[in-house]
Amino acid sequence: MIVKPHVDWFALAPSLALLAASGLLLMVAVFVPRRGRKPTAAFLAFAGFIASGIWAAFLDDRSPNATALVHDAMWRDRWSALAQVILAGAGAVAVLLSYGERMRDEHVAEYYALLTAAGAGMAFFMQAGNLMTLFLGLEWFSIALYVLTAIDIDLVGSLEAGLKYLIVGAVGSATLLFGSALVYGVTGELSFDRIAASGHGHDAMLVVGLAMIIVGLGFKASAAPFHMWTPDAYQGAPTPVTAFMASATKIAALVVTYRVLVTTFPHDQDLWRAAIAVIAIVSLAWGNIAALVQRNVKRILAYSSVSHAGFMLIAVAAASPLGARALLYYLIPYAAMSLGAFGVVAARERELRRPVTLQNLAGFGWERPFLGVAMWVFVLGMLGFPLTGGFIGKFYVFAAAYDHGYWWLIVAGVIATMISAYYYLGIVRAMYFRDAAELQLAPAGGSPPFDPLLIAGVSIALVVTVGSFFAVQPLIDVARSAATSLPF
Amino acid sequence: MMSTALIAIPVLGALLIAIAPLSSYWLGSLAALISLVEVGVWITAAARFDFSSSALQLDQRASWFSDLQVSWHVGQYRFSLWFVGMTVVVMAACTIYGWWVGRDRARAYFALMLLLTGAIVGVFTAQDLLLFYAFFEAMLIPLYILIGVWGGSDRMKATITLVVYTVVGSLLMLAAIIVFGLQQGTFDMTRMGTSSSQWLFLGFVVAFAIKSPLFPLHGWLPVTYRESPPEVSAVLSGIVGKAGLYGLLRIAIPFFPQPVHDWRVVILVLASISLVYGSLLAFRAPDFRGVVMYSSLAQAGLIVLGLFAGNTLGFDGAVLQIVNHALVSSLLFLIAGMVERRTGTRGEFSLLGGMARGRPALATVIMVVGVISLAVPLSTTFAGEFLILAGVFQQGWLWAVIGAAAMVLAAMYMLRAISAVLHQDVGSAVSEDALDLRVGELAIVVPLVVCLIGLSAWPNLISSRASSLAPTGFTQYAP
Numbered sequence: 008m009i010v011k012p013h014v015d016w017f018a019l020a021p022s023l024a025l026l027a028a029s030g031l032l033l034m035v036a037v038f039v040p041r042r043g044r045k046p047t048a049a050f051l052a053f054a055g056f057i058a059s060g061i062w063a064a065f066l067d068d069r070s071p072n073a074t075a076l077v078h079d080a081m082w083r084d085r086w087s088a089l090a091q092v093i094l095a096g097a098g099a100v101a102v103l104l105s106y107g108e109r110m111r112d113e114h115v116a117e118y119y120a121l122l123t124a125a126g127a128g129m130a131f132f133m134q135a136g137n138l139m140t141l142f143l144g145l146e147w148f149s150i151a152l153y154v155l156t157a158i159d160i161d162l163v164g165s166l167e168a169g170l171k172y173l174i175v176g177a178v179g180s181a182t183l184l185f186g187s188a189l190v191y192g193v194t195g196e197l198s199f200d201r202i203a204a205s206g207h208g209h210d211a212m213l214v215v216g217l218a219m220i221i222v223g224l225g226f227k228a229s230a231a232p233f234h235m236w237t238p239d240a241y242q243g244a245p246t247p248v249t250a251f252m253a254s255a256t257k258i259a260a261l262v263v264t265y266r267v268l269v270t271t272f273p274h275d276q277d278l279w280r281a282a283i284a285v286i287a288i289v290s291l292a293w294g295n296i297a298a299l300v301q302r303n304v305k306r307i308l309a310y311s312s313v314s315h316a317g318f319m320l321i322a323v324a325a326a327s328p329l330g331a332r333a334l335l336y337y338l339i340p341y342a343a344m345s346l347g348a349f350g351v352v353a354a355r356e357r358e359l360r361r362p363v364t365l366q367n368l369a370g371f372g373w374e375r376p377f378l379g380v381a382m383w384v385f386v387l388g389m390l391g392f393p394l395t396g397g398f399i400g401k402f403y404v405f406a407a408a409y410d411h412g413y414w415w416l417i418v419a420g421v422i423a424t425m426i427s428a429y430y431y432l433g434i435v436r437a438m439y440f441r442d443a444a445e446l447q448l449a450p451a452g453g454s455p456p457f458d459p460l461l462i463a464g465v466s467i468a469l470v471v472t473v474g475s476f477f478a479v480q481p482l483i484d485v486a487r488s489a490a491t492s493l494p495f
Numbered sequence: 496m497m498s499t500a501l502i503a504i505p506v507l508g509a510l511l512i513a514i515a516p517l518s519s520y521w522l523g524s525l526a527a528l529i530s531l532v533e534v535g536v537w538i539t540a541a542a543r544f545d546f547s548s549s550a551l552q553l554d555q556r557a558s559w560f561s562d563l564q565v566s567w568h569v570g571q572y573r574f575s576l577w578f579v580g581m582t583v584v585v586m587a588a589c590t591i592y593g594w595w596v597g598r599d600r601a602r603a604y605f606a607l608m609l610l611l612t613g614a615i616v617g618v619f620t621a622q623d624l625l626l627f628y629a630f631f632e633a634m635l636i637p638l639y640i641l642i643g644v645w646g647g648s649d650r651m652k653a654t655i656t657l658v659v660y661t662v663v664g665s666l667l668m669l670a671a672i673i674v675f676g677l678q679q680g681t682f683d684m685t686r687m688g689t690s691s692s693q694w695l696f697l698g699f700v701v702a703f704a705i706k707s708p709l710f711p712l713h714g715w716l717p718v719t720y721r722e723s724p725p726e727v728s729a730v731l732s733g734i735v736g737k738a739g740l741y742g743l744l745r746i747a748i749p750f751f752p753q754p755v756h757d758w759r760v761v762i763l764v765l766a767s768i769s770l771v772y773g774s775l776l777a778f779r780a781p782d783f784r785g786v787v788m789y790s791s792l793a794q795a796g797l798i799v800l801g802l803f804a805g806n807t808l809g810f811d812g813a814v815l816q817i818v819n820h821a822l823v824s825s826l827l828f829l830i831a832g833m834v835e836r837r838t839g840t841r842g843e844f845s846l847l848g849g850m851a852r853g854r855p856a857l858a859t860v861i862m863v864v865g866v867i868s869l870a871v872p873l874s875t876t877f878a879g880e881f882l883i884l885a886g887v888f889q890q891g892w893l894w895a896v897i898g899a900a901a902m903v904l905a906a907m908y909m910l911r912a913i914s915a916v917l918h919q920d921v922g923s924a925v926s927e928d929a930l931d932l933r934v935g936e937l938a939i940v941v942p943l944v945v946c947l948i949g950l951s952a953w954p955n956l957i958s959s960r961a962s963s964l965a966p967t968g969f970t971q972y973a974p
Contacts, residue, residue: 329562332562380513392632392633392635393633394629394633394636402669402673405669405670405673406563406673406677409673409674409677410677417670417673417674418670421666421667421670424662424666425663425666428658428659428662429659432639432654432658435639435640435643436643436654439640439643439644440644440650440651440654479559479560479565480558480559480561483560483562487562
């Protein structure tokens with residue numbers, strides 16, 4: 008007789024809500040007439056993300072103690088619940104940004120179905136409690152993202168980007184799977200805490216497995232040197248998809264990395280701390296230096312996201328309650344800034360109907376004052392200037408590094424920030440210091456498309472970016488309680 | 496509460512201007528009005544100020560995030576009141592100047608000017624290190640746009656140079672702040688103890704030396720001051736540079752007594768080089784703005800001599816001289832702008848000359864300000880420089896000799912500039928169309944001149960009421 012495990016459906020609700028939305032969206036693709044398909048689909052996707060976020064917030068409230076579910080396959084704790092709230096917010100904003108994107112009618116509902124499916128996969132991934140669910144969640148959202156990247160077959164480079172992402176991503180997944188197999192081979196256990204309890208620390212094969220798991224997760228977090236897919240995929244994908252990838256994937260990958268490392272490999276802490284610190288430095292260096300020579304704004308932001316992965320990995324390397332707080336806090340303004348910045352790029356792209364480079368941002372700040380100021384705030388936030396949460400985020404990350412005695416990570420972070428000033432301010436320079444007349448660029452004709460949903464999405468991102476600077480205390484309080492669910 | 500208000504008024508004013516549905520002219524009027532209200536609020540604050548107390552006054556404290564002990568803590572000491580005062584006065588003059596010359600893209604321009612005012616006042620009132628840093632960085636954002644959009648033809652280079660220098664400096668400071676604050680367990684400057692770390696000290700000093708600017712970190716100065724709009728140059732040299740000097744006297748000196756002692760000679764040498772080298776460059780400068788900007792390098796050197804003299808004489812003199820120089824140098828930059836605008840030049844002396852004839856108001860203003868700036872006896876700058884020299888004399892007679900020699904150089908470069916603009920043969924760019932100062936321009940310039948003359952009559956107003964750096968520190972330098 009098969010023993011059915013008890014399933015805590017409430018704990019899985021954030022993922023299930025998105026999955027339900029995804030299923031309904033596939034129905035919409037078939038049954039709703041073409042004219043009403045786009046608004047129906049967007050509304051359903053938006054509602055799915057909001058429902059998921061609300062459930063995650065409830066879950067956060069009702070789970071003061073971390074508990075394992077379904078034979079240790081999943082976790083119910085505040086760490087994943089808070090990350091799911093941030094994820095749901097990012098997804099909802101991504102839906103707002105997506106609405107005005109030109110895409111073929113026959114793909115609209117599938118697009119949103121994939122977006123929600125990716126969200127569901129990430130929510131599932133965040134709760135993963137053993138190596139099996141870890142890999143399952145990773146593949147779940149990755150496959151949805153591969154298709155999303157390539158979905159706009161009319162867009163030059165979209166298909167190519169999707170293919171690159173697929174191949175490189177598959178290598179990452181395979182590495183993770185191989186690493187998991189090695190870890191399982193050594194310990195005979197799948198669930199994170201039992202692997203930790205099995206006492207096989209420092210076993211050579213376990214360490215190799217650990218290294219491969221870090222590499223596999225590093226691919227998803229687009230940390231250098233595992234970031235090769237990032238610029239191409241970010242550039243080629245439809246911009247709202249890029250916005251979603253830059254924010255949500257990063258949230259999922261980093262939150263899970265932290266959990267896996269802390270709960271599964273406490274005995275090898277010194278090893279993986281050093282490894283993560285090295286990856287952080289490489290990401291900071293590579294991301295920032297490569298961004299200096301880019302002209303395409305999406306590529307600049309892609310490399311900037313690599314460098315931000317570096318900053319957040321500093322918090323992971325600290326492996327302390329302060330580091331965990333720093334990571335969760337950092338993710339909030341970071342997600343908002345990436346969504347907002349790509350949203351503004353999407354707006355410019357739609358009005359020019361061609362890729363946005365620094366050249367053809369000229370005069371944008373004066374033509375579209377709100378979007379210009381918003382972009383200004385986003386890039387300053389990424390640079391870590393005050394009046395944005397990006398500043399506090401960097402401050403916390405550095406504080407966590409110092410707290411652990413990694414003063415050299417502060418030095419690396421500071422140098423990286425200095426370098427990054429050049430290209431972030433280059434975007435501001437491009438928007439304000441040149442006139443559109445200098446550009447000699449014929450607009451696509453007619454007045455620029457007015458897109459209230461995109462404006463709403465950018466406004467939300469703006470409010471979060473600036474608001475997180477002022478409301479540090481409440482955000483840190485929730486991050487602190489979330490961090491208590493990890494065993495430090 | 497009052498300090499918070501002084502920060503909030505211009506910031507909220509900037510937001511109001513960003514959304515108010517008004518024409519350019521009325522936006523300018525609104526900005527001018529807000530900047531004058533700010534001056535009024537400062538006067539009220541000064542009237543309520545208890546000058547007999549060396550404690551932090553007009554303060555407000557609210558927790559910002561508690562796990563790292565960071566708070567919104569603003570307030571003013573006796574000396575910081577004067578820093579805030581010079582800021583609001585000079586910013587009002589510069590904002591009104593922008594209105595007078597009718598800057599295009601008025602909405603953005605005036606919003607940024609007011610934002611800048613709020614940020615600078617924040618720097619001078621913040622009593623929490625992280626808050627101080629936030630304001631210190633926030634100054635750069637409006638400056639970057641103000642120079643990049645309304646600057647001269649080489650403005651791209653100017654903005655990049657400015658940003659590279661200041662961002663490098665301030666990030667070093669950020670690293671120092673994080674380490675220092677976490678070591679102390681709080682970021683509240685009124686609760687912090689001292690540190691003997693050389694590295695932290697240098698992190699702060701480099702940032703402040705870039706901002707001041709001090710030799711050899713003044714590389715951003717020429718291109719930035721020449722390419723900025725004149726009123727922005729006035730703000731940069733008059734006020735923003737003072738943020739660096741303020742940082743030295745509020746943070747670097749009180750919190751790091753041992754490193755100050757160890758590095759004193761090095762810093763005094765660099766200050767002396769700035770003083771002499773700046774004066775020589777000013778003497779050689781081919782244009783009006785060149786003279787003013789290199790003279791501010793020289794003055795920054797002189798003020799640092801006073802700050803690092805290590806006694807109350809030097810400290811009082813430095814504070815007085817900071818206020819003097821804020822007024823003098825912003826006045827000179829505004830006048831340079833007025834001259835450039837009239838003659839359609841960039842202030843090259845080879846094209847100017849003979850402007851005194853038929854332009855009595857211009858000639859009088861330039862003469863008065865020029866004479867005050869070269870520290871003629873009975874002027875407030877004389878009082879400031881005298882105190883500084885007397886103070887630094889106690890560190891060694893050599894420093895005082897260098898300082899005195901530089902005063903002679905100041906007379907040389909300033910008289911050269913005055914005569915090149917006002918006297919000599921009529922320059923090719925000076926036509927009959929170059930009018931005398933208009934009423935509007937006089938309304939900008941004269942109040943600042945009156946402040947200077949008032950201070951000349953009563954320099955004690957500032958110098959006797961400056962020296963307090965309670966609760967940490969400065970008393971240990973009292974002789």
